[in-house]
Amino acid sequence: MSESGMQYRGMEDFPSTRLFGSGTPMCAGCGGLLVIHQLYDLLGSDTVFINAAGCMTLLSVYPYTPFRGSWLYTAMASAPAGAQGVRDALDILLESDRLRREENLEVVVLTGDGAAYGMGLSATSGALDRGLDFIYLCYDNEGYGNTGQQYSPATPHGAATSTSRGNGGFRGNKKDLFSLWAAHNPPYAATVSASEPLDLARKVEKLRSLRGPRMLLAFSPCPTGWGFEPAQSVMIGNLAVQTGIWPLKEFIGGKVEHTVLPEKRLPVEEYLKRQGRFAHLFASSAGRDIIAELQGAVDRYWEGVR
Amino acid sequence: MKRLLLTGNGAAAWGARLAKAEYIPAFPITPQTEIIENLAAWIDSSEMPGRLVTLESEHSMMTAAGGAAAAGVRVFSATSSQGLLYAMEMLYTVAGWRVPFVLVNVSRALSAPITLEPDHNDVFAARDSGFIQIHCSTCQEVVDAVLLAYRLAEHPDIRLPVMVNLDGFYLSFTREPVTLPDQQGAAEFVGGFDPLGMAFRAGAPLSQAVAVLGGSQYSYFRYQQHLASLQALDVYDDLEREFFGRFGRSHPAVEAYRTDEAEMVFLMTGSFATKAGNAVDALRESGIRAGLVRPRLLRPFPVRRLRQVLRGVRGIAVIDQNLSVGKGGILYTELASALYGQENAPVLLSFIGGLGGRDISGEEFIGIARVTIDAIRSGSVPEPRLLYTADELRHIRKLQAIASVQQENHCRNHE
Ligand SMILES: Cc1ncc(C[n+]2csc(CCOP(=O)(O)OP(=O)(O)O)c2C)c(N)n1
Ligand code: SF4
Numbered sequence: 001m002s003e004s005g006m007q008y009r010g011m012e013d014f015p016s017t018r019l020f021g022s023g024t025p026m027c028a029g030c031g032g033l034l035v036i037h038q039l040y041d042l043l044g045s046d047t048v049f050i051n052a053a054g055c056m057t058l059l060s061v062y063p064y065t066p067f068r069g070s071w072l073y074t075a076m077a078s079a080p081a082g083a084q085g086v087r088d089a090l091d092i093l094l095e096s097d098r099l100r101r102e103e104n105l106e107v108v109v110l111t112g113d114g115a116a117y118g119m120g121l122s123a124t125s126g127a128l129d130r131g132l133d134f135i136y137l138c139y140d141n142e143g144y145g146n147t148g149q150q151y152s153p154a155t156p157h158g159a160a161t162s163t164s165r166g167n168g169g170f171r172g173n174k175k176d177l178f179s180l181w182a183a184h185n186p187p188y189a190a191t192v193s194a195s196e197p198l199d200l201a202r203k204v205e206k207l208r209s210l211r212g213p214r215m216l217l218a219f220s221p222c223p224t225g226w227g228f229e230p231a232q233s234v235m236i237g238n239l240a241v242q243t244g245i246w247p248l249k250e251f252i253g254g255k256v257e258h259t260v261l262p263e264k265r266l267p268v269e270e271y272l273k274r275q276g277r278f279a280h281l282f283a284s285s286a287g288r289d290i291i292a293e294l295q296g297a298v299d300r301y302w303e304g305v306r
Numbered sequence: 307m308k309r310l311l312l313t314g315n316g317a318a319a320w321g322a323r324l325a326k327a328e329y330i331p332a333f334p335i336t337p338q339t340e341i342i343e344n345l346a347a348w349i350d351s352s353e354m355p356g357r358l359v360t361l362e363s364e365h366s367m368m369t370a371a372g373g374a375a376a377a378g379v380r381v382f383s384a385t386s387s388q389g390l391l392y393a394m395e396m397l398y399t400v401a402g403w404r405v406p407f408v409l410v411n412v413s414r415a416l417s418a419p420i421t422l423e424p425d426h427n428d429v430f431a432a433r434d435s436g437f438i439q440i441h442c443s444t445c446q447e448v449v450d451a452v453l454l455a456y457r458l459a460e461h462p463d464i465r466l467p468v469m470v471n472l473d474g475f476y477l478s479f480t481r482e483p484v485t486l487p488d489q490q491g492a493a494e495f496v497g498g499f500d501p502l503g504m505a506f507r508a509g510a511p512l513s514q515a516v517a518v519l520g521g522s523q524y525s526y527f528r529y530q531q532h533l534a535s536l537q538a539l540d541v542y543d544d545l546e547r548e549f550f551g552r553f554g555r556s557h558p559a560v561e562a563y564r565t566d567e568a569e570m571v572f573l574m575t576g577s578f579a580t581k582a583g584n585a586v587d588a589l590r591e592s593g594i595r596a597g598l599v600r601p602r603l604l605r606p607f608p609v610r611r612l613r614q615v616l617r618g619v620r621g622i623a624v625i626d627q628n629l630s631v632g633k634g635g636i637l638y639t640e641l642a643s644a645l646y647g648q649e650n651a652p653v654l655l656s657f658i659g660g661l662g663g664r665d666i667s668g669e670e671f672i673g674i675a676r677v678t679i680d681a682i683r684s685g686s687v688p689e690p691r692l693l694y695t696a697d698e699l700r701h702i703r704k705l706q707a708i709a710s711v712q713q714e715n716h717c718r719n720h721e
């Protein structure tokens with residue numbers, strides 16, 4: 001493996017084989033699935049995915065699976081604890097020569113935002129405390145998608161969800177999971193977007209060279225829950241990056257670095273106006289105020305970066 | 307073999323050590339803590355190989371236990387009360403994974419009101435989870451049951467997790483003489499862990515615990531668990547005989563004490579059963595043909611064995627150290643369903659006693675026997691009743707008086 005994520009200079013460096021199977025029951029244009037596709041091709045099948053309840057639980061439905069490697073569905077709250085048990089068992093087997101080195105697996109938690117930001121946060125924090133050697137992939141579709149896109153602790157301010165249909169949309173603010181991870185001082189944490197495959201691949205390469213708790217927090221546009229055409233999934237991802245709403249960054253060696261700096265940030269409206277969940281914001285002056293608030297928050301964030 | 311004075315908790319820890327459990331996910335809760343403290347100390351001093359990891363909750367502890375067993379190692383864990391209920395989602399889940407491991411539950415009454423002392427509502431809350439349940443009434447039984455539990459759990463026809471239950475305080479903190487099997491004998495009895503293909507390894511991908519679509523598949527897998535659990539009835543009998551052959555101690559699925567020619571029997575589980583045994587001796591001396599029946603296996607429920615043991619008995623006093631609120635004693639209901647429709651079925655009386663660690667006195671056992679004999683003779687069965695004395699009621703009235711004075715003062719202060 002090359003050092004510091006430089007193997008991937010262009011798309012021609014990507015693996016040419018698609019390891020992840022097709023024909024899953026995910027919605028057309030599912031942004032979460034896109035991330036899993038990219039990650040799986042890079043990680044390969046010497047992995048065991050430990051899943052928390054969410055949309056992706058339906059990837060492995062008896063007797064089919066798109067994974068060439070292994071899989072264990074746990075529950076909504078405790079996928080990191082499942083990873084702990086599996087990792088510890090693999091280590092015990094390695095130490096007692098019941099598992100050969102080349103049979104070892106990378107343990108990967110696959111979780112939605114609802115579990116990651118909320119119910120599973122205690123289990124995640126516990127795994128971080130214990131320095132568990134695992135990869136943590138959170139596909140963030142900003143709501144409880146599997147149950148019909150109710151608001152979650154990852155829902156952005158103002159978004160309409162099944163439980164925030166009122167004028168102002170969701171009253172709360174999106175929690176900062178990246179900083180929560182950084183506060184635990186893990187070897188690695190990064191945000192990614194499937195619309196930036198090169199950035200994603202470099203981050204995967206970097207985290208593979210490290211051990212311990214390593215997170216990828218993936219922006220995951222959800223046509224069904226957010227209200228846009230499936231074909232626009234990648235464009236929504238691009239706009240999230242270009243407006244600065246979804247900063248691409250990593251935490252490594254105790255420092256936060258931004259990996260993509262949008263040169264001229266687009267106004268957040270460009271991102272918001274393409275999604276049904278924000279449509280109400282354009283229909284009233286109170287809604288316009290919320291848009292201004294969202295723009296202000298993004299501006300303040302990036303002022304802090306420069 | 308060596309003979310030691312051990313608490314129930316000490317015996318449970320020895321069980322795990324003798325069975326060579328190699329992975330112990332843990333979380334502290336009174337009165338279970340001594341178990342994990344002992345194991346941690348042995349591992350730290352290299353007296354016992356293995357790895358103990360403290361999770362951040364029992365829910366996570368149970369997930370890690372299931373995950374490790376699914377990956378192919380021998381797992382032990384222990385909890386109590388609130389911890390068992392906190393893990394409830396995962397009890398059902400890991401039983402559905404069909405992972406073999408042993409969980410010791412140290413019974414403690416459930417909140418609210420919050421308390422530390424024992425009754426069996428915690429373990430009965432897990433009754434339908436798919437775990438096999440063995441209930442102990444002495445410290446000796448605890449260590450023996452843990453060894454038997456590994457054999458049961460890992461049996462190719464069963465492959466279910468097993469819960470071994472002991473009462474908090476009365477067993478967990480009480481020292482009794484315990485004969486420990488020697489390490490080699492125990493290891494030979496339990497055998498090495500065979501994952502039977504359950505493993506995660508590169509080159510041999512395996513999907514475990516996947517979703518199913520539809521009731522037909524769900525019914526199939528769920529009923530498989532049930533059939534596997536039922537297998538444990540015969541397997542337990544075989545193992546128990548093998549255990550007796552090797553170690554000289556017998557722990558049948560249903561213990562029958564002086565049931566020969568018994569007119570009435572006490573039927574109960576847990577440590578208070580030893581007091582019932584003493585009462586049986588006293589009653590027999592005074593010419594009353596009393597006996598004691600104690601199911602050790604609660605899941606699977608040993609229906610056939612219970613019917614056998616209870617044949618000819620005319621009255622049964624079921625003493626439940628638990629309460630299904632809005633229904634009554636759980637054991638009573640279970641037994642009634644086992645005996646319903648049997649020819650010459652005995653009368654069944656229900657007593658609720660020992661909630662939250664409340665003692666059941668020798669006198670009360672004698673009284674229960676009298677009431678049961680009366681019911682046999684008269685044919686009229688009294689309503690279920692709570693064991694509670696006039697003195698206790700007077701005492702609670704005093705406490706209530708203090709509480710209401712306090713409350714009045716409190717209200718006055720706010721006027
Ligand atoms: C203990 C528990 N509570 C509730 C649920 C119902 N549930 C299943 S998936 C889900 C949503 C999870 O949201 P998220 O983690 O964001 O994943 P997504 O569905 O968006 O993929 C919920 C609430 C559950 N499975 N378990
Ligand atoms: S609801 Fe959203 S996240 Fe879930 S499968 Fe559909 S598109 Fe993907």
Ligand SMILES: [Mg+2]
Binds near residue numbers: 143
């Ligand atoms: Mg979600």
